[in-house]
Amino acid sequence: MKEIMAIVRMKKTGATKKALIATGVAGFTAVKVLGRGRLVTDPKAIEECKEKLLSMGMDEFSESGDTDKIVTSFLDGSRSFPRRLFTILAHDDDVPRIIEAIANANRTEYGIGDGTIFVMPVADAVRVRTGEAGEAAIW
Amino acid sequence: MLLIRAIVRPEKKDEVLAELSSAGFNAATMVDVVGRGKQKGIKIGGMVYDEIPKTLILMVIPEDAKDKVIKMILAIAKTGTEGTFGDGKIFVSPVDEVYTISKGTRGL
Numbered sequence: 001m002k003e004i005m006a007i008v009r010m011k012k013t014g015a016t017k018k019a020l021i022a023t024g025v026a027g028f029t030a031v032k033v034l035g036r037g038r039l040v041t042d043p044k045a046i047e048e049c050k051e052k053l054l055s056m057g058m059d060e061f062s063e064s065g066d067t068d069k070i071v072t073s074f075l076d077g078s079r080s081f082p083r084r085l086f087t088i089l090a091h092d093d094d095v096p097r098i099i100e101a102i103a104n105a106n107r108t109e110y111g112i113g114d115g116t117i118f119v120m121p122v123a124d125a126v127r128v129r130t131g132e133a134g135e136a137a138i139w
Numbered sequence: 140m141l142l143i144r145a146i147v148r149p150e151k152k153d154e155v156l157a158e159l160s161s162a163g164f165n166a167a168t169m170v171d172v173v174g175r176g177k178q179k180g181i182k183i184g185g186m187v188y189d190e191i192p193k194t195l196i197l198m199v200i201p202e203d204a205k206d207k208v209i210k211m212i213l214a215i216a217k218t219g220t221e222g223t224f225g226d227g228k229i230f231v232s233p234v235d236e237v238y239t240i241s242k243g244t245r246g247l
Binding site: 002007008031032033034035036037038039077078080083085095099102103106107108110111112113114115116117118119120121 | 142156160165166167168169170197199232233234235236237238239240241242243
């Protein structure tokens with residue numbers, strides 16, 4: 001018995017749900033969360049985008065110097081963005097299949113911010129309606 | 140790898156995250172939660188508040204970083220020198236596998 005925690009883009013909630021149904025795993029729990037990932041350590045990667053954002057005249061609305069800080073935090077990954085956290089309970093054999101499905105549904109061309117999947121062991125599960133425990137309680 | 144679930148005061152969230160980020164643990168997920176602890180909530184007058192708002196911070200870290208991260212969260216999330224009821228809890232659970240979706244690779 002495993003618990004799969006998948007953090008995905010808000011926009012990809014529908015795609016993830018569809019992918020799960022196609023895999024034969026309909027049950028899940030989802031929460032809105034805020035999150036951030038690895039820092040972008042290469043300054044060249046954000047340089048171009050940063051100039052573009054800075055040239056949009058955001059100085060009119062905030063103190064100068066502040067804008068630079070906001071834009072940098074926006075691009076280098078130190079700021080949190082909204083994401084959806086899926087929790088799925090699964091049999092051991094189904095785990096690779098589910099991971100494959102979630103990963104395929106969520107991959108984008110941006111190369112960063114697509115999310116992470118964690119797989120954790122679960123000690124026990126009980127279905128409230130029938131009281132059955134263990135593997136039978138998953139689905 | 141280990142999953143750290145830290146329940147902290149909402150006002151301490153930014154401070155904890157900034158400190159963790161500067162120590163190289165940037166990746167984290169935050170959820171706003173409500174809950175109560177051993178003290179059965181707060182009693183003010185005749186009213187009992189047992190849904191106290193907290194922030195749940197989820198982090199997956201390598202096993203050897205556990206002590207460092209926990210020590211850091213404990214130091215910052217504590218209020219007062221002795222600590223007060225409601226400062227929160229930290230839970231640690233094992234994680235079997237981690238996948239990064241964008242790169243399609245296994246591992247943190």
